[in-house]
Structure formats: structure tokens, C-alpha cells
Amino acid sequence: MTYTYTPTGVCAQRITIDINDDETIKSISFLGGCNGNLQGISALAKGKTLDEVISSLKGIKCGFKATSCPDQLAKALEEIKEEL
DSSP states (O other), X not given: OEXXXXXXXXXOOEEEXXXXXXXXXXXXXXXXXXXXHHHHHHHHHTTOBHHHHHHHHTTOOOTTSSOOHHHHHHHHHHHHHHHO
């Protein structure tokens, strides 16, 4: 299944997440943001469960911002979990 999330408070404008039938991450892509870092996060998350990624990324902040792209990804994954 493919999900789209609109993050807030960060440079990225959209997160697209593909989930496998076993609720592991198939792929993640970001529109906007720090391209290299976000490609790295996407690669590290691939094949992991939603809970693994949420626990690793939730609460990370970017500089003086209250959130970050990884934190916004965790929030997106929490919303997906509620839908499943």
C-alpha cells in the first residue's frame, strides 16, 4: 500500500511511503528537504517494521525546530499504523 503524508515544520513538502503486506517498509521518498540525508534515512528504514522505525526516529529535532524530517516520518508511520 502507498501512503502520502504532508509534513509540517520541516523543509520536506511530502513523504511517500510504500508498505509491504507484512507491514514492513518497502520504500520511502521525500519531496524537498536535505536530499542526501533523506535518501540515507529511506535506505536505513527499508525492510524494517513500522515500530522499529518509529522508535528510532520519533522525537529527533532539527536545530531549533520542534521537529525534523525523521520525526515527521515517525508521525506518518504512526498514522499508518492506526489505519492498518
